[in-house]
Amino acid sequence: MLRFILTRASLLIPTFLGVTLLTFLLIRLVPGDPIEVRVGERGISPERLAQFRHELGLDQPLWKQFLDYIGGVLSGDLGTSLVTHNPVLQEFLTLFPATIELAFMAMLFASVVGLPAGIVAAVKRGSWFDHGVMGLSLTGYSMPIFWWGLLLILLFSVNLGWTPVSGRLDLLYYVEPVTGFMLIDTLLVGEYGAFWSALEHLILPTVVLGTIPLAVVARMTRSAMLEVLGEDYIRTARAKGLNSRRVVGLHALRNALIPVVTVIGLQVGTLLGGAILTETIFSWPGVGKWLIESINRRDYPALQGGVLLIASTVMAVNLLVDLLYGVLNPRIRHAR
Amino acid sequence: MPLLDIQNLSVAFSTRAGTFRAVDGIDLQVDEGEVVGIVGESGSGKSVTSLAVMGLIPSAGTVIADRMSFAGTDLRTLSRSQRRRITGKDVAMVFQEPMTSLNPCFTVGFQIGESLKVHEGLSGRALRHRTIELLEQVGIPAPESRLSAFPHQLSGGMNQRVMIAIAIACNPRLLIADEPTTALDVTIQKQILDLLVGLQRDRGMALILITHDMGVVAETAHRVVVMYAGQVAETRSATELFERPRHPYTGALLDALPERALGRRRLPTIPGVVPGIADRPQGCLFNPRCPRAQDRCRAERPALLADDAGRARCFYPLNSQSEVTA
Numbered sequence: 001m002l003r004f005i006l007t008r009a010s011l012l013i014p015t016f017l018g019v020t021l022l023t024f025l026l027i028r029l030v031p032g033d034p035i036e037v038r039v040g041e042r043g044i045s046p047e048r049l050a051q052f053r054h055e056l057g058l059d060q061p062l063w064k065q066f067l068d069y070i071g072g073v074l075s076g077d078l079g080t081s082l083v084t085h086n087p088v089l090q091e092f093l094t095l096f097p098a099t100i101e102l103a104f105m106a107m108l109f110a111s112v113v114g115l116p117a118g119i120v121a122a123v124k125r126g127s128w129f130d131h132g133v134m135g136l137s138l139t140g141y142s143m144p145i146f147w148w149g150l151l152l153i154l155l156f157s158v159n160l161g162w163t164p165v166s167g168r169l170d171l172l173y174y175v176e177p178v179t180g181f182m183l184i185d186t187l188l189v190g191e192y193g194a195f196w197s198a199l200e201h202l203i204l205p206t207v208v209l210g211t212i213p214l215a216v217v218a219r220m221t222r223s224a225m226l227e228v229l230g231e232d233y234i235r236t237a238r239a240k241g242l243n244s245r246r247v248v249g250l251h252a253l254r255n256a257l258i259p260v261v262t263v264i265g266l267q268v269g270t271l272l273g274g275a276i277l278t279e280t281i282f283s284w285p286g287v288g289k290w291l292i293e294s295i296n297r298r299d300y301p302a303l304q305g306g307v308l309l310i311a312s313t314v315m316a317v318n319l320l321v322d323l324l325y326g327v328l329n330p331r332i333r334h335a336r
Numbered sequence: 337m338p339l340l341d342i343q344n345l346s347v348a349f350s351t352r353a354g355t356f357r358a359v360d361g362i363d364l365q366v367d368e369g370e371v372v373g374i375v376g377e378s379g380s381g382k383s384v385t386s387l388a389v390m391g392l393i394p395s396a397g398t399v400i401a402d403r404m405s406f407a408g409t410d411l412r413t414l415s416r417s418q419r420r421r422i423t424g425k426d427v428a429m430v431f432q433e434p435m436t437s438l439n440p441c442f443t444v445g446f447q448i449g450e451s452l453k454v455h456e457g458l459s460g461r462a463l464r465h466r467t468i469e470l471l472e473q474v475g476i477p478a479p480e481s482r483l484s485a486f487p488h489q490l491s492g493g494m495n496q497r498v499m500i501a502i503a504i505a506c507n508p509r510l511l512i513a514d515e516p517t518t519a520l521d522v523t524i525q526k527q528i529l530d531l532l533v534g535l536q537r538d539r540g541m542a543l544i545l546i547t548h549d550m551g552v553v554a555e556t557a558h559r560v561v562v563m564y565a566g567q568v569a570e571t572r573s574a575t576e577l578f579e580r581p582r583h584p585y586t587g588a589l590l591d592a593l594p595e596r597a598l599g600r601r602r603l604p605t606i607p608g609v610v611p612g613i614a615d616r617p618q619g620c621l622f623n624p625r626c627p628r629a630q631d632r633c634r635a636e637r638p639a640l641l642a643d644d645a646g647r648a649r650c651f652y653p654l655n656s657q658s659e660v661t662a
Contacts (some may be wrong), residue, residue: 236437237646241421
């Protein structure tokens with residue numbers, strides 16, 4: 001077991017290097033460096049520009065800058081933001097709980113709706129329900145997040161006024177962050193009004209971010225269930241005289257979950273990518289919005305650090321899914 | 337009154353090419369404690385018949401019968417939940433492929449205990465005790481340590497023993513074994529067959545043994561039903577059938593037994609295959625493959641007619657009285 005984790009962890013090193021290098025190079029391909037962007041149209045004398053660049057080390061050759069950065073990362077220093085002058089790690093950790101809260105709710109939404117929908121669609125294969133679920137999930141999967149979010153805001157927030165337009169919490173409330181998760185923090189201080197407000201604010205972003213994973217989970221569950229329902233051991237289960245609930249919900253689902261859990265795990269990457277767009281649409285104060293702002297400000301250290309940390313999260317979750325896979329699938333557990 | 341009494345059972349599947357009768361008007365009676373062998377090639381409707389008895393025909397299929405009763409209960413009128421109380425308890429089944437018929441995600445102990453839990457409400461220590469007892473009865477060594485084994489950790493023969501343990505868990509009155517040894521090594525086949533017959537004798541349960549192996553039938557069955565293309569071709573007691581088969585199909589199956597082909601260089605075979613959905617012939621369904629077919633066989637479909645010792649579906653049967661005297 002330990003060996004398995006260590007092997008997997010050692011594979012992460014080249015991934016980290018690749019991610020860092022890519023981010024490092026790509027952001028530098030964007031025209032305008034941090035100083036030009038900050039100065040804007042006012043203009044600045046070439047001497048001052050060169051001086052600022054020298055102070056930030058931007059006049060060094062690229063390979064030198066990269067090695068310096070990697071050196072910093074290896075000693076645990078992700079640098080400081082060029083804009084706020086706060087340590088990147090600290091900024092990230094302040095904002096990350098908001099993103100996790102949103103991503104978690106989106107995944108919960110996708111699983112709670114997608115699993116039953118996929119199961120029922122498979123059991124009632126060829127029915128109107130099946131066709132409906134598959135049609136909707138194809139639509140959901142192809143829905144551009146940006147457009148979908150705006151549509152929902154227009155309908156539910158602007159026209160119907162059911163949900164807030166943006167943000168995490170109504171301006172009426174202020175809750176001191178303890179865990180950073182608004183739903184938990186509001187309950188910790190016993191502010192139920194604030195809790196409802198936080199929940200209200202979560203609804204639309206959750207739906208928007210959860211739509212694509214929902215579509216994927218529903219389709220995957222359906223196809224996995226269809227395959228499993230045709231297996232001999234399902235016939236055996238029926239031959240025991242078990243009722244459909246037990247045959248489908250226990251014997252079939254247990255086997256179908258193996259690929260579905262893998263897919264859910266892989267969705268975490270998509271989810272954090274989607275969070276960047278969703279947070280921007282809903283002004284959600286998470287790392288996604290922060291990363292977009294960092295790009296606009298050419299805040300190199302913030303962007304590099306943020307991408308690296310998100311990549312680490314995705315890889316950690318994937319590792320976790322691999323371990324969970326062994327728990328779900330006895331054939332793998334015992335192969336070791 | 338027979339334990340299982342089926343009259344004029346048909347199972348039809350609607351396909352794109354039209355309705356296909358996998359089972360076409362068969363009668364089947366099984367007495368308490370009797371061993372009935374059902375033989376026939378692949379596609380002759382043996383498995384579909386047994387699935388119909390179990391109530392396991394998928395929803396795409398339609399089951400029609402003039403009579404279908406088990407121990408006096410009319411199976412046709414039962415609700416689904418009433419039917420489930422019989423399936424797996426009074427009527428149980430062992431399938432062909434032990435490696436795929438057990439759920440890979442659950443332990444052997446769980447899968448055996450499940451029937452006991454559902455049908456007899458056992459739990460805890462009593463459940464564990466019964467499960468171990470069952471594993472012992474089907475000849476699995478060190479049963480206590482096997483409880484937590486998963487199917488992939490056991491061999492095919494062991495898994496088939498587990499399947500049998502599941503089937504006999506609730507002391508069924510009728511056990512249906514659908515080609516229980518086909519997927520196993522030859523050396524294991526004999527053991528599994530002996531186990532089944534031993535259990536049948538000890539418990540006095542009825543056994544329907546489905547196989548395409550005439551040799552297996554000869555060793556075990558009291559009575560034999562020969563099926564062809566969804567119909568009963570011939571039925572009589574095992575001794576009668578082996579001594580004096582009437583239907584040419586039965587005769588051909590017996591001729592294909594290695595034991596009966598002594599002195600010949602090649603084993604005789606039956607040319608052609610069982611007719612499927614699109615190529616059902618006029619007249620007798622067996623006529624294109626029958627060496628004795630005549631014009632009448634190609635025009636009319638014979639009925640299942642009674643003779644002195646059983647019934648056969650043939651105009652010109654082998655070994656019949658008239659032929660013997662002629």
